[in-house]
Amino acid sequence: MGNLGLQEALDGRWAHVRRAAREQLAGTHFVAVPGETLEQSRERISRLVRELPVDPGIAAGFPIAYGGGGDPGGSAVAAEMLAQLDLSLMVKAGVQWGLFGGAVVALGTAKHHDAYLRDIISADLMGCFAMTETGHGSDVQQLRTTCTYDPGTQTFDLHTPHEAARKDYIGNAARDGRMAVVFAQLITGGRRYGVHAWLVPVRDDQGRPMPGVTIGDDGPKAGLLGVDNGRLSFDHVTVPREMLLDRYGQVAPDGTYSSPIENDTRRFFTMLGTLVRGRVVVGGSASAATRSALTIAVRYGEVRRQFAAPGEHREIALNDYLAHQRTLLIALATTYGLSFAQEELVSALHEVQTADGPVDEHRQRELESRAAGLKAVQTWHATRTIQACREALGGAGYLAENRLPGLKADTDVFTTFEGDNTVLLQLVAKGLLTGYRDAFGSLDGWGRATFVAEQVREMVLERTAARSLIQRLVDAVPGRDDEVALTDRGWHLRMFEDREKHLLDGAIRRLRKGAARKRPFDIFNDVQDHVLEVALAHVDRIVLEAFVAGIERTADPAAKELLAKVADLYALSTIEAHKGWYLEHQRLTPPRSKAITAKVNDLLKQLRPHMAELVDAFAIPDEWLACAALREEPARQATMTAHDDELLATPVSA
Amino acid sequence: MGNLGLQEALDGRWAHVRRAAREQLAGTHFVAVPGETLEQSRERISRLVRELPVDPGIAAGFPIAYGGGGDPGGSAVAAEMLAQLDLSLMVKAGVQWGLFGGAVVALGTAKHHDAYLRDIISADLMGCFAMTETGHGSDVQQLRTTCTYDPGTQTFDLHTPHEAARKDYIGNAARDGRMAVVFAQLITGGRRYGVHAWLVPVRDDQGRPMPGVTIGDDGPKAGLLGVDNGRLSFDHVTVPREMLLDRYGQVAPDGTYSSPIENDTRRFFTMLGTLVRGRVVVGGSASAATRSALTIAVRYGEVRRQFAAPGEHREIALNDYLAHQRTLLIALATTYGLSFAQEELVSALHEVQTADGPVDEHRQRELESRAAGLKAVQTWHATRTIQACREALGGAGYLAENRLPGLKADTDVFTTFEGDNTVLLQLVAKGLLTGYRDAFGSLDGWGRATFVAEQVREMVLERTAARSLIQRLVDAVPGRDDEVALTDRGWHLRMFEDREKHLLDGAIRRLRKGAARKRPFDIFNDVQDHVLEVALAHVDRIVLEAFVAGIERTADPAAKELLAKVADLYALSTIEAHKGWYLEHQRLTPPRSKAITAKVNDLLKQLRPHMAELVDAFAIPDEWLACAALREEPARQATMTAHDDELLATPVSA
The missing domain is CATH 1.20.140.10 (Butyryl-CoA Dehydrogenase, subunit A, domain 3)
Known part of the structure; x- marks a missing residue:
């Protein structure tokens, strides 16, 4: 079966990543289970995501210096292969290594990379990407969460001013996330510098919300039951100065702001651009x-x-x-x-x-x-x-x-x-x-x-x-x-x-x-x-x-x-x-x-x-398709054909 | 709010049925519950369907002689109002009173009406409409289930010859149905007379499958969780002669077939036509x-x-x-x-x-x-x-x-x-x-x-x-x-x-x-x-x-x-x-x-x-819409607007 020339054309430049996924994830172990409850699905996906092979899939997107593959293209293709298998698994992995890990890589600097990347790759540190707010999904430049610097304590004050500013639909928030990359308006010296991102612990080692952090659950959704989407609110949470992911904007101990990109809008969209x-x-x-x-x-x-x-x-x-x-x-x-x-x-x-x-x-x-x-x-x-x-x-x-x-x-x-x-x-x-x-x-x-x-x-x-x-x-x-x-x-x-x-x-x-x-x-x-x-x-x-x-x-x-x-x-x-x-x-x-x-x-x-x-030529393993009718229908058609003679041999009345 | 002239135009000829539904089913009691498990949903809908007001909704479609309303139009509108409320409830009711009850009315004769209609209306007798087979959904004229008359015992032999002929997607089958209207090829005297329908008990009083009847569960579905769709197979089940719904085709004790409509195809589509x-x-x-x-x-x-x-x-x-x-x-x-x-x-x-x-x-x-x-x-x-x-x-x-x-x-x-x-x-x-x-x-x-x-x-x-x-x-x-x-x-x-x-x-x-x-x-x-x-x-x-x-x-x-x-x-x-x-x-x-x-x-x-x-002008009660965002978003927008001044008063950097 199949046309290898056709499959080769479709597999393309990252054929080796596709082949590795078909082999490493073979069988039914990672396949979606129909009819699970929300809790069953979250539990299973939370477990499976930690069993995913690191190489070449997960690691591909990370810098070689931290055990990654330095292969952004391969990382995108690896994610697509997970989606071929199960979309909850892809989204859960995408939140952890793509959005959360990717933001730390792209927006953070060496101190953040040194401290967190290995634990992120190994999934010892599970994280969230907390950008969207209930009130602002499309217009992210207008997020209402604020993070205000205080030179006296050399810390930021992260705050959710009202319900529309709570972080919403955040993957990994309702159950598994320990830290979050939180996007908020940076304010220092009485001035706004637009949206920046901070690394913020949201749960302690026992999984309890950190002081000042309120965690909600988005509850049942149309689909993606295995992904624990939730809501995060911050009530004047203290964030150390060095937790600002500061590749594109730095705040000195005295509160002075500096950035390689002067214009706020330009800077913001440059930051977003790294997350494409x-x-x-x-x-x-x-x-x-x-x-x-x-x-x-x-x-x-x-x-x-x-x-x-x-x-x-x-x-x-x-x-x-x-x-x-x-x-x-x-x-x-x-x-x-x-x-x-x-x-x-x-x-x-x-x-x-x-x-x-x-x-x-x-x-x-x-x-x-x-x-x-x-x-x-x-x-x-x-x-x-x-x-x-x-x-x-x-x-x-x-x-x-x-x-x-x-x-x-x-x-x-x-x-x-x-x-x-x-x-x-x-x-x-x-x-x-x-x-x-x-x-x-x-x-x-x-x-x-x-x-x-x-x-x-x-x-x-x-x-x-x-x-x-x-x-x-x-x-x-x-x-x-x-x-x-x-x-x-x-x-x-x-x-x-x-x-x-x-x-x-x-x-x-x-x-x-x-x-x-x-x-x-x-x-x-x-x-x-x-x-x-x-x-x-x-x-x-x-x-x-x-x-x-x-x-x-x-x-x-x-x-x-x-x-x-x-x-x-x-x-x-x-x-x-x-x-x-x-x-x-x-x-x-x-x-x-x-x-x-x-x-x-x-x-x-x-x-x-x-x-x-x-x-x-799409070369999707049969087990991944997980469709009962494909397994049963051929046999049913054969039996029916064999039996038909009997019924159809009975003469009709007219 | 609302434009009464517009609502009147839409409510139309059966406005009284619509008004009755809005009043009788007011509040949240019958409203869909998000995030239920399959079992919870089936249990709730099974309970609620028995609580539905009989008049004018359920009764509308039945003959006046049996306590019905003799109002087929009103019955269709009443069903539409249930759909406005919850689709599982509508389909469950539609199976019981529309398909099952409707088939007994349209295809049966006085002996069936006398024996069953009152219990059907009161939901004391829950039933199924068993037409579709795994192998034949669209081409119902070619159903493979057979029902063969034996003049010796004066009974029919109802039989599922192979898996593709099992009845499938049958509402009320997996959990609640006690009887079923079963469609099958009628054979008597060695000749086929096309598809007819029989009233067949499928469960006993304790809810156990009747001898020879195998009941399967279609399991989780994309939606309509409250409807217990299932599969029915018959292994040479004996059906008394008088259980043939015989308005359009009769079998005499000696096995002689007669019908007011001679042509098999014409008869079959006339029967179907009554179920429009x-x-x-x-x-x-x-x-x-x-x-x-x-x-x-x-x-x-x-x-x-x-x-x-x-x-x-x-x-x-x-x-x-x-x-x-x-x-x-x-x-x-x-x-x-x-x-x-x-x-x-x-x-x-x-x-x-x-x-x-x-x-x-x-x-x-x-x-x-x-x-x-x-x-x-x-x-x-x-x-x-x-x-x-x-x-x-x-x-x-x-x-x-x-x-x-x-x-x-x-x-x-x-x-x-x-x-x-x-x-x-x-x-x-x-x-x-x-x-x-x-x-x-x-x-x-x-x-x-x-x-x-x-x-x-x-x-x-x-x-x-x-x-x-x-x-x-x-x-x-x-x-x-x-x-x-x-x-x-x-x-x-x-x-x-x-x-x-x-x-x-x-x-x-x-x-x-x-x-x-x-x-x-x-x-x-x-x-x-x-x-x-x-x-x-x-x-x-x-x-x-x-x-x-x-x-x-x-x-x-x-x-x-x-x-x-x-x-x-x-x-x-x-x-x-x-x-x-x-x-x-x-x-x-x-x-x-x-x-x-x-x-x-x-x-x-x-x-x-x-x-x-x-x-x-659609005049849908707010409770029926059951949408959290409609309740919460106005307040969120108001709070956000009130707070905005603070953030937006902070000068921006550039």
């Missing part, structure tokens, strides 16, 4: 869950039969129905595209975070934008696709024993955590509008709308990987669209970039026009739908270009040929989904638009025999 | 849940603020963002349309099921088609809208205490139970293709594709309620589309029916063409996407026409005016969603298509101040 890996991991994890769901639905659709064809005895396999193909195969093609785009994103993360010398600000902003856009698109794609897969299993898809309910419930939160998708897409659009010049990793929404409206520039497309190949393909397209073959890759690329460019140009025009005569809030708000479309069109192009680059890298000729067809389906089904726009802007004639629908159906027919092969 | 209320209730319940979710999201969006506008101190309410309005207000407008369409469907059900004399076959088929189409569209709308509402609450939407996880998980199964949505839409299309002549309530999918292809006729639109009004509006539209105001109702209606008619004509053409030269299976399968579009376009038109009729019935002028705007939004956002089709078929010019998007945004702006009023 979390967003990369969430997008990749969503796609991993999507691959699990598609594998289940496609394999089930191969064996499950319903309704006999006219004049035939045997019923028809679900995958033979066009409507089933329209749902599963198009989602599968998109998932392939997203997997290549994610691989490219992880590579970009790796290059930026392992580069010598000062940070290349432009590349950093571009990375943040890509991470934001691909996180939003992958998590929404996961939500839609897992739902479709659950429906594709009928009633069986509703039973916990068939895994899909868990996949659906666990991934749901991804659309709003590590950044609300709508807010993230605005960030992407803003980056495009300003050429990343001043967009930072900013989630500041509307605050500087006027500024953005004034700064928008003529658009220049940033090319992704395989720049020259893509330009060649685009340039090779003959002049008149109507004469170009529907499967011409250069034409696909041109259609995608044309949409992006035209939408962006239109947004620029409308913003400029609005800036002259509207209230600042309305300038942006009146075009919010248009701006979000720009971001989505941008991500579509990034995905197609990554798909093209991925095919180019594929060595195996058969795999390459199949991937090209899958890319055709991705490209044409995306154009079909936006045919309204293309027709409105006369990029498609009505006859050609109809021809695209016919061609999509034709591609579905061609790809039908390869459906199983395409999910096999 | 279940499908009506599921659609209505999905919309009830959608209304709960929208009420929560809209009220939260009124108080919750995020990101300050430029130069302003106070942050912006979520409902002020265009993207938020695009999500919630368009869903709200659609929900209004669906509520009017559901009201019309319930009326049609009521008229058909209370009519004197023989069944009007055409009206029965039309009712089945409407029920199927509106069930599919309402349940998908629920799935999408509840997801959007959960995202609109950010992280809070993921916590069980805020209700949305429960609404989402519980309604999910509606897309595939009481008929898989895709299969149901095929049924709708088939009815349109054949003018209901031979479509029956048939879910036979593809079996008679050739037949259908040969029988398709020129299309004649069936008008819904307010026929003459709608025709007047359509006729009043001036000739050229481009000159008609975008808010002209006649133009909306014409655009909707034009899409339906043209899609249907095209499907007919393609089927006829295919019939000449394709394999029977391919004739239909190659146009399956097109056929499903026909069905969706048909439902869209039904909804718009019901919306128009609902506005016409509305007495209060202010309510009427507001509803007209909501209908504009529904109509134009639907045309916008299908602009690709309209442009492809030159029903819209590119400039007019763009003008529609602008008009939708304009309507959103006009309706923004009415968002709260529009959900208030």
Whole structure:
């Protein structure tokens, strides 16, 4: 089973990390257990997370000097493999080593690294990442928790002024965390310096809350039961001066503040930018869950039969129905595209975070934008696709024993955590509008709308990987669209970039026009739908270009040929989904638009025999799929077929 | 709060049933409890379902002679009100009184009614509706369970031949059911007479399985934890002759079969047709849940603020963002349309099921088609809208205490139970293709594709309620589309029916063409996407026409005016969603298509101040919403605003 060439193409640059995970985590030991209570799930995940292999998974993201792998890309891929296995396990690990450990690495300095990193890697020190507040999730620059320096005692006073400022949805808080990286407004000498982070003990050795710390429990959630999300409030908690994670801002004993970055906003978004890996991991994890769901639905659709064809005895396999193909195969093609785009994103993360010398600000902003856009698109794609897969299993898809309910419930939160998708897409659009010049990793929404409206520039497309190949393909397209073959890759690329460019140009025009005569809030708000479309069109192009680059890298000729067809389906089904726009802007004639629908159906027919092969290439161990129907349905179908003769031999009355 | 004229319009013909439910079920006693275990939930729902008021809710659907209300319409509305409260409670009650009790009423005769109906109404006899098998959910005509008559003993032998033939997903089976209506292939005298139903005891008085009956548990599910779904298998279970529910088929002591309906297929679908209320209730319940979710999201969006506008101190309410309005207000407008369409469907059900004399076959088929189409569209709308509402609450939407996880998980199964949505839409299309002549309530999918292809006729639109009004509006539209105001109702209606008619004509053409030269299976399968579009376009038109009729019935002028705007939004956002089709078929010019998007945004702006009023009119008691954030967020926002001055008075560094 499987197509090794295809699997190799998907496994990509960090294939060794994927292989290690499949081997180290083999069997059922780490697999999700359906129907657990909240307490059972928390207990199991808390235990399992400490049993995870350190190398290469957990250690990959940490500095080599502290026993880490110095491999940020590998660390993101290792997290994605955990997500392939169980999402509670991934999130719990992600909180401990990605968010908590990652913040200590990125925002702390040698004294923090020396004191804590080894215990963090070994999980002897479990921690939280306490940024979000009940009142401020998206607008983190406006957090209300304060941390005020007192030169008399040389300590900070950490304080939660009201309920909306309590830290909320904090993983590891309700049960296991001993310390937390707490984000708060730094105040010293009577002045605010914006949000900074401190390492703060929240529980003592017996697991009791530290004095002044109140710990709440977020209780039952839609999913991710194994993650103990909770609430933290601080009632004038004393924090020693050296517990400020001070890489980007220092407070001297006398209270003097200093920072390598003068501007508060710039500093804050630079700090956030160092934590971009979390967003990369969430997008990749969503796609991993999507691959699990598609594998289940496609394999089930191969064996499950319903309704006999006219004049035939045997019923028809679900995958033979066009409507089933329209749902599963198009989602599968998109998932392939997203997997290549994610691989490219992880590579970009790796290059930026392992580069010598000062940070290349432009590349950093571009990375943040890509991470934001691909996180939003992958998590929404996961939500839609897992739902479709659950429906594709009928009633069986509703039973916990068939895994899909868990996949659906666990991934749901991804659309709003590590950044609300709508807010993230605005960030992407803003980056495009300003050429990343001043967009930072900013989630500041509307605050500087006027500024953005004034700064928008003529658009220049940033090319992704395989720049020259893509330009060649685009340039090779003959002049008149109507004469170009529907499967011409250069034409696909041109259609995608044309949409992006035209939408962006239109947004620029409308913003400029609005800036002259509207209230600042309305300038942006009146075009919010248009701006979000720009971001989505941008991500579509990034995905197609990554798909093209991925095919180019594929060595195996058969795999390459199949991937090209899958890319055709991705490209044409995306154009079909936006045919309204293309027709409105006369990029498609009505006859050609109809021809695209016919061609999509034709591609579905061609790809039908390869459906199983395409999910096999995801190489997900059977045990990880944890789906009872996949184990039982083939035997049931066989027995039914054997028995059918008896019933069907009985003559009917009419 | 609230707009009584609007509420009156929505409460409609069975307003007294809705009012009774709001009063009788007031308070928190019946409200869903988040975070329960499976056992806790089953125990609570099992207890509560016996506490439900009999009159008018439960009794409404039963014959007056047995203490019922003889009010099928009222019974569907009462079920919808339970769904507004808690979906486990609705489904548990729906299994007992709708499916189980309803089958005994519809398929049984006086001897069954006399013996069981009073105990069924009082819940002294709890029962199951055992139709679906593991191997046959959609294709119920092909069930594999057999029930073979033996004239020697004058009993039937009920038997499950293999695992795929076990009854599955059966509500009330795992815990509470004492009897079951079991569907099986009737065999007598060596011949099959198709699927019939028997009343079969499955547990004894001590709750132990009866001899030969094996009862399994479907275990944890995605949602509806309070419903004890299970599996039933029969190992040559002896069933007395008189336990055959014999309204549509009798077996004489000597084994002679007789029926008022000769054709097996016709008889089977006539039997199914009497059970149409279940499908009506599921659609209505999905919309009830959608209304709960929208009420929560809209009220939260009124108080919750995020990101300050430029130069302003106070942050912006979520409902002020265009993207938020695009999500919630368009869903709200659609929900209004669906509520009017559901009201019309319930009326049609009521008229058909209370009519004197023989069944009007055409009206029965039309009712089945409407029920199927509106069930599919309402349940998908629920799935999408509840997801959007959960995202609109950010992280809070993921916590069980805020209700949305429960609404989402519980309604999910509606897309595939009481008929898989895709299969149901095929049924709708088939009815349109054949003018209901031979479509029956048939879910036979593809079996008679050739037949259908040969029988398709020129299309004649069936008008819904307010026929003459709608025709007047359509006729009043001036000739050229481009000159008609975008808010002209006649133009909306014409655009909707034009899409339906043209899609249907095209499907007919393609089927006829295919019939000449394709394999029977391919004739239909190659146009399956097109056929499903026909069905969706048909439902869209039904909804718009019901919306128009609902506005016409509305007495209060202010309510009427507001509803007209909501209908504009529904109509134009639907045309916008299908602009690709309209442009492809030159029903819209590119400039007019763009003008529609602008008009939708304009309507959103006009309706923004009415968002709260529009959900208030759903008149859902606060306790039923069971959302912690709605109780706590206003106070949090107030405290935060009061405290803000302090923090914001501290000067910033730069």
